[in-house]
Amino acid sequence: xxxxxxxxxxxxxxxxxxxxxxxxxxxxxxxxxxxxxxxxxxxxxxxxxxxxxxxxxxxxxxxxxxxxxx
Amino acid sequence: xxxxxxxxxxxxxxxxxxxxxxxxxxxxxxxxxxxxxxxxxxxxxxxxxxxxxxxxxxxxxxxxxxxxxxxxxxxxxxxxxxxxxxxxxxxxxxxxxxxxxxxxxxxxxxxxxxxxxxxxxxxxxxxxxxxxxxxx
Numbered sequence: 001x002x003x004x005x006x007x008x009x010x011x012x013x014x015x016x017x018x019x020x021x022x023x024x025x026x027x028x029x030x031x032x033x034x035x036x037x038x039x040x041x042x043x044x045x046x047x048x049x050x051x052x053x054x055x056x057x058x059x060x061x062x063x064x065x066x067x068x069x070x
Numbered sequence: 071x072x073x074x075x076x077x078x079x080x081x082x083x084x085x086x087x088x089x090x091x092x093x094x095x096x097x098x099x100x101x102x103x104x105x106x107x108x109x110x111x112x113x114x115x116x117x118x119x120x121x122x123x124x125x126x127x128x129x130x131x132x133x134x135x136x137x138x139x140x141x142x143x144x145x146x147x148x149x150x151x152x153x154x155x156x157x158x159x160x161x162x163x164x165x166x167x168x169x170x171x172x173x174x175x176x177x178x179x180x181x182x183x184x185x186x187x188x189x190x191x192x193x194x195x196x197x198x199x200x201x202x203x204x205x206x
Contacts, residue, residue, distance in 0.1 A: 006172050043140075
């Protein structure tokens with residue numbers, strides 16, 4: 001029962017990700033795509049240090065290591 | 071003058087920066103990655119090596135970048151919905167830590183990633199998204 005709840009919850013989250021991305025790609029959509037959100041986050045910098053870029057790269061690197069190397 | 075030269079670079083992509091080159095390269099890297107078993111030194115080194123190379127490319131100006139939006143529209147809050155749902159379930163399964171009875175996303179994905187084809191597909195998704203980030 002709890003296992004089905006967890007699977008259902010993660011599937012719902014994945015479907016929501018796909019749904020919002022689909023909505024963002026419609027003509028005249030007011031929802032930015034996930035790529036645009038990431039690009040906006042990556043603009044953040046403290047002085048000359050691209051904190052947003054380093055943070056997002058680091059997160060994605062860790063995610064790949066977590067799922068694909070261990 | 072600097073901005074003008076950047077625009078010219080963006081309009082004339084380099085040969086290796088086209089999908090006809092980058093996609094086959096990513097597929098080859100993914101097929102190799104898909105053969106490496108979990109918890110192996112090779113898998114660790116390969117993940118650190120490919121990710122490190124992409125971060126190096128992403129932090130210098132060798133790869134042309136697509137322009138980023140200066141501000142987000144209010145519709146961006148919709149992204150909080152899937153993030154929150156995922157975060158609630160990942161947080162709950164992680165904190166309760168009762169194994170397969172209420173598994174985390176990682177625990178659910180592990181058996182699927184044991185298959186070489188699924189593992190290579192996951193590698194491709196990770197590398198393609200990473201390449202997309204490098205170019206933003």
